[in-house]
Amino acid sequence: MKTIKMLWSYSMIKKWHFLIGMVLLVLAVATDLAGPLIIRRVIDDIIAPSLKGTLDVNLLIQFLGLFLGLAVLTAIFRYLSFLALTIGANTVIRSMRDELYDHVQHLPIHFFDNLAAGKVVSRITNDTEQLRIFYVIAVGQMLTNFCYLIGIYVALGRLNPVYGLAALALVPVFIFWAVIYQKYAAPYNKKIRHLIGEVNGKLNESIQGMSIIQAFQQETTIEKEFDETNEEWFDYSQKFTMLDSIASYSFVEVIKNFSLLLLVLYFGRGYLAGSLVVSVGLLYVFVDYTTRLFQPIQGIVSQWAYLQTALVSAERIFELRETPMEVEEKKELILTKGEVTFDHVSFAYEEEKYVLNDISFTTKQGETVALVGHTGSGKSSIMNLLFRFYDPAKGAIYLDSVATTSVSRKSVRKQMGIVLQDPYLFKGTIASNVSLGNKEITRERVRQAIEAVGGDILLQNMPQGIDEPVVDKGATLSSGQRQLISFARALAFDPAILILDEATSNIDTETEEMIQHAMSVVKEGRTTFIIAHRLSTIQYADQILVMDKGMIAERGTHESLLKLNGQYAQMYRTQAKQKKA
Numbered sequence: 001m002k003t004i005k006m007l008w009s010y011s012m013i014k015k016w017h018f019l020i021g022m023v024l025l026v027l028a029v030a031t032d033l034a035g036p037l038i039i040r041r042v043i044d045d046i047i048a049p050s051l052k053g054t055l056d057v058n059l060l061i062q063f064l065g066l067f068l069g070l071a072v073l074t075a076i077f078r079y080l081s082f083l084a085l086t087i088g089a090n091t092v093i094r095s096m097r098d099e100l101y102d103h104v105q106h107l108p109i110h111f112f113d114n115l116a117a118g119k120v121v122s123r124i125t126n127d128t129e130q131l132r133i134f135y136v137i138a139v140g141q142m143l144t145n146f147c148y149l150i151g152i153y154v155a156l157g158r159l160n161p162v163y164g165l166a167a168l169a170l171v172p173v174f175i176f177w178a179v180i181y182q183k184y185a186a187p188y189n190k191k192i193r194h195l196i197g198e199v200n201g202k203l204n205e206s207i208q209g210m211s212i213i214q215a216f217q218q219e220t221t222i223e224k225e226f227d228e229t230n231e232e233w234f235d236y237s238q239k240f241t242m243l244d245s246i247a248s249y250s251f252v253e254v255i256k257n258f259s260l261l262l263l264v265l266y267f268g269r270g271y272l273a274g275s276l277v278v279s280v281g282l283l284y285v286f287v288d289y290t291t292r293l294f295q296p297i298q299g300i301v302s303q304w305a306y307l308q309t310a311l312v313s314a315e316r317i318f319e320l321r322e323t324p325m326e327v328e329e330k331k332e333l334i335l336t337k338g339e340v341t342f343d344h345v346s347f348a349y350e351e352e353k354y355v356l357n358d359i360s361f362t363t364k365q366g367e368t369v370a371l372v373g374h375t376g377s378g379k380s381s382i383m384n385l386l387f388r389f390y391d392p393a394k395g396a397i398y399l400d401s402v403a404t405t406s407v408s409r410k411s412v413r414k415q416m417g418i419v420l421q422d423p424y425l426f427k428g429t430i431a432s433n434v435s436l437g438n439k440e441i442t443r444e445r446v447r448q449a450i451e452a453v454g455g456d457i458l459l460q461n462m463p464q465g466i467d468e469p470v471v472d473k474g475a476t477l478s479s480g481q482r483q484l485i486s487f488a489r490a491l492a493f494d495p496a497i498l499i500l501d502e503a504t505s506n507i508d509t510e511t512e513e514m515i516q517h518a519m520s521v522v523k524e525g526r527t528t529f530i531i532a533h534r535l536s537t538i539q540y541a542d543q544i545l546v547m548d549k550g551m552i553a554e555r556g557t558h559e560s561l562l563k564l565n566g567q568y569a570q571m572y573r574t575q576a577k578q579k580k581a
Contacts, residue, residue, distance in 0.1 A: 017088030024081035089135030118201030134310030145296030373547030417495035423486030425474030
């Protein structure tokens with residue numbers, strides 16, 4: 001019931017379109033049902049007398065003209081109603097998709113940790129498309145069929161109340177059938193929608209990791225996993241199709257034939273007994289309406305599958321829509337210095353499984369802090385907290401003595417720039433990937449940022465310069481070129497705090513030297529955090545934090561840590577030996 005109410009609330013976005021469409025459908029049904037009554041008049045008032053030698057040609061032409069006019073009106077009303085319903089449905093789905101996309105943008109990062117991207121995509125695309133079909137086809141057709149049912153029952157009741165009441169007795173039969181169908185069809189639909197999400201998830205995962213799959217010759221394994229999910233979807237779809245076919249066609253067909261048999265017996269017996277006098281035209285009307293009675297019933301039955309699918313899709317959509325967004329504080333952060341303080345910070349991605357334990361350090365304006373340590377030691381988790389992708393479970397993080405949890409996430413992130421180990425580039429141009437659509441970043445500023453990180457190398461052999469097209473993920477660019485664009489992006493936004501997450505690990509020595517020179521210029525007055533495995537790149541850091549199992553094992557400068565002869569010194573000597581080898 002809750003899902004239906006929410007669907008109804010969405011339909012109010014274009015309520016006039018739906019209302020007009022429904023009115024036009026009612027008019028189409030009325031004009032269509034008037035047709036058999038005209039045929040009856042033709043048979044009884046024109047055809048029957050003509051058998052005795054009198055044919056009123058003018059009256060025949062009038063009736064045929066009226067019948068043709070009603071047929072044309074029916075077609076026009078149906079066309080206009082379909083147009084109104086389609087415009088309304090498309091507008092609703094457009095609004096729903098916009099709202100869902102906006103909602104997803106404001107969901108916490110941990111939501112995406114637990115749900116594959118393909119499943120989110122499936123809900124925004126496939127499930128909303130099912131709702132569009134529901135609004136256009138299911139709602140329109142069901143309304144049409146219900147109008148036909150009401151109109152036919154009213155007509156039969158007026159023509160012959162006894163037969164009309166007998167036909168009305170079929171309603172409880174179909175209500176009972178609908179309840180049984182709902183009981184068995186709903187689980188199938190839910191499973192089918194779930195498996196479609198799984199298929200989309202596996203497709204997304206496979207496409208994203210195609211290079212790894214092919215590099216390790218895992219095509220057969222991945223194909224087998226996909227085939228298993230696809231086969232399960234096929235099995236459930238087959239079961240649902242069999243159930244729907246039996247319920248939608250076989251059952252209705254049997255009832256229809258049985259009703260026609262009762263019609264013949266009722267009128268035949270009455271005629272033979274002399275208690276029921278019926279003309280040929282009236283008998284035609286009864287046969288026509290009785291036959292038509294089962295067309296809307298069969299239509300409702302066939303559309304029931306759309307309704308079931310739509311309700312399941314709606315549940316999945318509203319489940320995503322009702323996922324709590326991040327609560328944003330209204331207070332804005334304005335940095336004047338760029339000082340960062342971690343005050344006894346502890347953090348866990350999963351409850352009680354801490355990946356950071358009692359982390360405390362202070363970074364002053366313009367300082368460079370390096371985080372080193374083995375994989376899983378907590379380096380990236382510190383960056384995630386700094387960006388407020390997550391908040392500390394214990395302790396607090398301060399920027400210029402302001403707790404990050406007391407200000408909006410956007411204002412925190414606005415003060416920061418980041419360069420990742422594997423930079424993400426969007427489809428567009430080099431310029432659009434540097435500015436990311438920020439109107440404050442001019443083309444001149446884009447050029448300056450690129451030049452600061454070695455624009456000559458980046459733009460060589462690119463005839464269109466900063467307008468050179470970039471495909472998805474920058475697949476046609478080298479890793480060094482992608483990294484340079486990522487550096488230029490960070491510099492163009494002029495952040496108070498700069499974060500380099502393994503930013504030089506994928507760059508050759510020559511490019512690294514150029515970036516190191518550029519960074520020595522742009523770091524002036526800017527607080528910089530560097531996560532690095534190559535210790536040779538952080539020798540001049542003001543402070544080095546050695547992470548081990550979520551704790552700070554050592555801290556100091558490069559020279560002081562070497563004198564300490566601890567973990568850092570051991571890692572440095574090991575890398576020096578590997579470099580010589």
